[in-house]
Amino acid sequence: MLNQKENFKTIYNYLKEDIINGVYAFGALLPTQEEVAQRFSVSRPTISKVYLALQENGYIRKKRGYGNQIIFEQPSSKAKYIIGLLLPGAGESEIFSVINDQLLHLSEEGDYNFLWEGTAANNAQTRRSMIEFWCKDYIKKEVDGILFSPVERIKDSNQINIQICNEISKANIPLVLIDRDIVTPPERSKYDLVGIDNFNAGCIMAKHLLDAGCEVVHFFYRPCSASSVDLRLSGVKDTVLKNNFLFNNQNIYCGDPADIEFVKSIKIDPGKTGIVCANDSTAAVLISSLDSIGYKISSDVLICGYDNMRYSDHLKFSLTSYEQPCKEIANISVELILRRIKNKKLMPVKVNLEGEIKIRESSIFQ
Structure with missing residues (x-):
């Protein structure tokens, strides 16, 4: 924790x-203010004073019902293109x-x-409430291109994503999708797309569990997940x-991993079952739920996920992840949007990148 006398100055x-x-x-x-207070392990009143000082010095302004918005502008540059970002935040x-x-x-x-x-x-709900506003704002500003993660x-979500893309297309602004498409496979949208090869990523995880000794493999995901899932x-x-093992609808579980009653419905043959989760956040909660019942x-059941979140290696059972x-992904998305800005008539491109499996305790039978 910071020295109390230095809190305000340091954080400011x-x-x-x-x-x-x-x-x-x-x-x-x-x-x-709550997030910053938690980050620096200080009281909220301290952060309130910091934010007030930033307002008084012309760096931010407080918009009721919206938050503290940056009003400091960088010196004008000689940027040739302006690209709007419609992407999830770090949180x-x-x-x-x-x-x-x-x-x-x-x-x-x-x-x-x-x-x-x-x-x-x-978070997803905040992004949902603001994304149409941001989209219209970018169109109003006549940006040269937009990078969008549905x-x-x-x-x-499906209706919103299609609506956003339609509005951008009507404005004749080049668009590149990141991580996922706006339609469900095998359909394909008309937009450039960059992400991982999700089908192959599924193959890799399943093969890993089979090689680890699993004879039963399940897939677990949350409702309203992206088409990449x-x-x-x-x-x-x-x-x-x-590989000559059974897989049908009874191996697919769509629900809340924190719902203990739902988790109890998962058919687990101890020592023979593996579960592929749609992502690490789902896997982390599922591990906790299974442990609680x-x-x-690593003894009864193996679990793995996707995204290799920072906490994956620090769970009670370190998590195997992709x-x-x-x-x-960032590099190629920029290449694609610049390509699209220079020639809007090019055929749409889909770039599938390869990731890497990180094998840890959760997918190895002990």
Whole structure:
């Protein structure tokens, strides 16, 4: 914890430097006072004083019902293109924390600037409530292109994603999708797309569990998941069947991993069962739920996930996960949007990148 006398000065200077250096771009929102207080292990009144000082010195303004918005503008640059970002914030998706950091790095060296307002949301519901506003704002500003990661984990996500893309297309603004498409496979949208090969990622995880000794493989995901999850499921199913094991609807579980009664419905043959989870956050909760009802990870059941979150190696049972090449996803998304800006008539491109499995305790029988 910081020395009490230095709290205000240290935190103020830290946030001010982040604003000046573009970590929080013009129009973006600072984290909530509660989040910053927790981050620095100080009281909320201390952060309130910091935010008030930032307001008084012209770095931010408080918008009722919206948050503390950056009003400090970087000196004008000779950027040739302005690209709007409609991406999850770090609080919603850890992989986009890495992707966004790489985009910031690229903008420091390229002849383009990014608009960061559309990366401010820290959860799916907040992003849902603001994404139409951000989209219209980018269109109004006549940006040269937009990078968009479709929303997920909300009931009307498909409708929202299609609507957003239609609005951008009507404005004749080039668009590149990151991580997932707006339609469910085998359908394919008309937009450039960059992400991992989710089908192959499903195959890799299923093969790993089979090689580890599993004879039964399940797939677990939350409702309203992205289309990328469907591809992972397809890869798991294809691999299990090709290895002459059973896989049907009874091996697919869609629900809340924190719902103990639902978790109890999972058919587990101790010492023979493996579960592929759609992502690490689902796997982490499922591990806790299974542990609470008496199943032993690495003894009764194996579990793995996707995204290689920072906490994956620090759970009670370290989690086997599939790491996405986030920096390369950012690099190629920029290449594709610049290509699309220069020639809007090109055929749509889909780039499937390979990730890497990180094998840990949760997928090894002891």
